[in-house]
Amino acid sequence: MSTDLAKTPIDTWHRNAGARMVPFAGYEMPIFYTSIVAEHRSCRTNAALFDVSHMGRLRFDGEGSEEMLDFLLTRRVSGMPLGSVRYGMMCNESGGVLDDVLVSYLETPSQQRYHLLVVNASNRQKIRSWIEKHLPKFPKVTFSDRTEITAMIAVQGPLAIDVCKQLFRFDPSRLKYYTAAITDQFSKPVVVSRTGYTGEDGFELICRAEDAPRIWENVMLAGRDNGFVAAGLGSRDTLRLEAGMPLYGHELDEQIDPLSAGLGFACNLKDREFLGSDAIRQRANQPSGMTRVGLLPEGKRPAREGYPVLNLQGDSIGRVTSGSLSPTLNVPIAMAYVRSDEAETDKLQIDVRGKLVSAAIVDLPFYRRSKN
Amino acid sequence: MSLDEAGLLFAQTHEWAHIEEVDGQKIATVGVSAFAIEQLNDLVYMDLPEVGRVVASGDELGEVESVKAVSPLYSPVSGEVIEVHSDLPDQLEDLNADPYGFGWIVKIRLSDDSSVEGLLTCDAYQKQCSESA
Numbered sequence: 245m246s247t248d249l250a251k252t253p254i255d256t257w258h259r260n261a262g263a264r265m266v267p268f269a270g271y272e273m274p275i276f277y278t279s280i281v282a283e284h285r286s287c288r289t290n291a292a293l294f295d296v297s298h299m300g301r302l303r304f305d306g307e308g309s310e311e312m313l314d315f316l317l318t319r320r321v322s323g324m325p326l327g328s329v330r331y332g333m334m335c336n337e338s339g340g341v342l343d344d345v346l347v348s349y350l351e352t353p354s355q356q357r358y359h360l361l362v363v364n365a366s367n368r369q370k371i372r373s374w375i376e377k378h379l380p381k382f383p384k385v386t387f388s389d390r391t392e393i394t395a396m397i398a399v400q401g402p403l404a405i406d407v408c409k410q411l412f413r414f415d416p417s418r419l420k421y422y423t424a425a426i427t428d429q430f431s432k433p434v435v436v437s438r439t440g441y442t443g444e445d446g447f448e449l450i451c452r453a454e455d456a457p458r459i460w461e462n463v464m465l466a467g468r469d470n471g472f473v474a475a476g477l478g479s480r481d482t483l484r485l486e487a488g489m490p491l492y493g494h495e496l497d498e499q500i501d502p503l504s505a506g507l508g509f510a511c512n513l514k515d516r517e518f519l520g521s522d523a524i525r526q527r528a529n530q531p532s533g534m535t536r537v538g539l540l541p542e543g544k545r546p547a548r549e550g551y552p553v554l555n556l557q558g559d560s561i562g563r564v565t566s567g568s569l570s571p572t573l574n575v576p577i578a579m580a581y582v583r584s585d586e587a588e589t590d591k592l593q594i595d596v597r598g599k600l601v602s603a604a605i606v607d608l609p610f611y612r613r614s615k616n
Numbered sequence: 617m618s619l620d621e622a623g624l625l626f627a628q629t630h631e632w633a634h635i636e637e638v639d640g641q642k643i644a645t646v647g648v649s650a651f652a653i654e655q656l657n658d659l660v661y662m663d664l665p666e667v668g669r670v671v672a673s674g675d676e677l678g679e680v681e682s683v684k685a686v687s688p689l690y691s692p693v694s695g696e697v698i699e700v701h702s703d704l705p706d707q708l709e710d711l712n713a714d715p716y717g718f719g720w721i722v723k724i725r726l727s728d729d730s731s732v733e734g735l736l737t738c739d740a741y742q743k744q745c746s747e748s749a
Contacts, residue, residue, distance in 0.1 A: 478683065569684055
């Protein structure tokens with residue numbers, strides 16, 4: 245294995261737990277510990293911990309941060325209440341998606357306010373360069389990449405919040421969905437955010453790199469009698485696929501605009517200008533002609549990324565962007581881009597390595613958690 | 617009943633073969649090694665050949681799919697497929713537990729004994745696996 249791969253601060257724990265490590269976005273990451281399917285199911289029934297320290301964490305301090313992020317993001321950042329989190333995208337001038345991100349507006353105990361952007365690991369360098377290119381226009385903004393000095397842990401599942409009520413000075417059950425707070429665990433500072441990428445309730449936490457192994461172990465310990473497991477990137481992918489969430493490099497890239505991706509809700513187009521806003525407005529009037537859909541292929545054989553999608557007449561009308569067996573539904577599921585005029589029909593076909601398999605078009609997500 | 621791993625022959629591509637003589641004919645029972653099954657993790661689909669298919673060693677017999685990937689299944693020997701374990705694709709969880717018993721995939725009547733000569737002993741195969749891991 246290449247020696248220039250980075251390790252997360254929790255690397256030793258993963259190896260001691262017998263994780264299968266794989267290279268991903270410049271990091272060695274656990275793909276699974278025991279089984280992708282078992283970890284997926286534990287997350288749906290109890291809770292799972294994911295080391296997501298490879299994700300990029302970019303901090304914006306100083307006056308003008310809101311203005312800068314307003315300029316860079318499809319989502320309006322100015323006026324975000326303290327402690328709120330928003331999903332948005334960064335686009336180029338032609339409206340192609342550079343990355344999809346979470347932006348949080350936070351306040352430290354010493355009352356310093358800043359914005360934190362969590363970006364995809366695979367896009368971190370690109371996004372850093374993009375931000376640095378635009379930074380001279382916002383001279384009062386201090387931009388810093390906090391990825392390497394911090395760690396990030398996602399705790400996801402129906403039991404995540406309840407079991408971790410006592411674990412921090414601030415009880416995470418007091419957080420509403422898509423809000424965040426800075427608190428601490430035994431005086432170690434932690435950002436707790438009620439967000440995630442699995443379709444389950446839960447939270448994500450960011451802490452200092454040196455505190456991460458202890459905090460990880462404390463969460464595992466708290467969940468010991470509640471079926472908490474460590475889970476790898478394999479189940480993170482199948483969980484987000486069931487939840488119908490796009491993954492950059494699959495459902496999103498620089499050739500795809502937010503509207504074709506079905507992410508119009510994350511674009512605040514009214515009364516504002518941002519990078520790509522003109523192009524996206526134009527797309528609203530003149531759609532790309534492609535739509536992201538969910539597919540349920542018949543049989544047991546998963547459709548994989550890149551497989552051609554055809555209509556019942558046999559015309560090629562799109563391609564699969566993600567596909568797997570759904571561990572929850574126990575049938576194959578897939579997301580695809582298809583021609584919008586074919587997206588209203590009930591059935592399409594997928595070319596699975598030379599065999600045509602019938603597939604029903606279904607609404608996303610494939611899985612929705614029950615809300616109490 | 618499970619076969620003893622130590623007595624099996626292995627292809628570099630991770631298939632195992634157990635060869636026995638029945639009525640003067642050599643029959644190979646073929647499956648996928650425990651090492652490969654552990655590496656694949658979470659099998660979700662298996663595509664089997666038809667009875668009667670004639671294969672040469674190294675030909676594709678079918679496919680095994682895990683949650684993450686598709687892997688071809690190669691024939692370790694040359695001959696004719698005379699039996700297929702058709703219950704297996706619906707019970708892939710049991711394959712994990714018993715790769716050298718319930719996990720048999722096909723039986724092949726050898727047409728050419730020499731195709732067996734290129735296979736590895738269990739020791740040699742395990743050495744290959746430990747070097748690749």
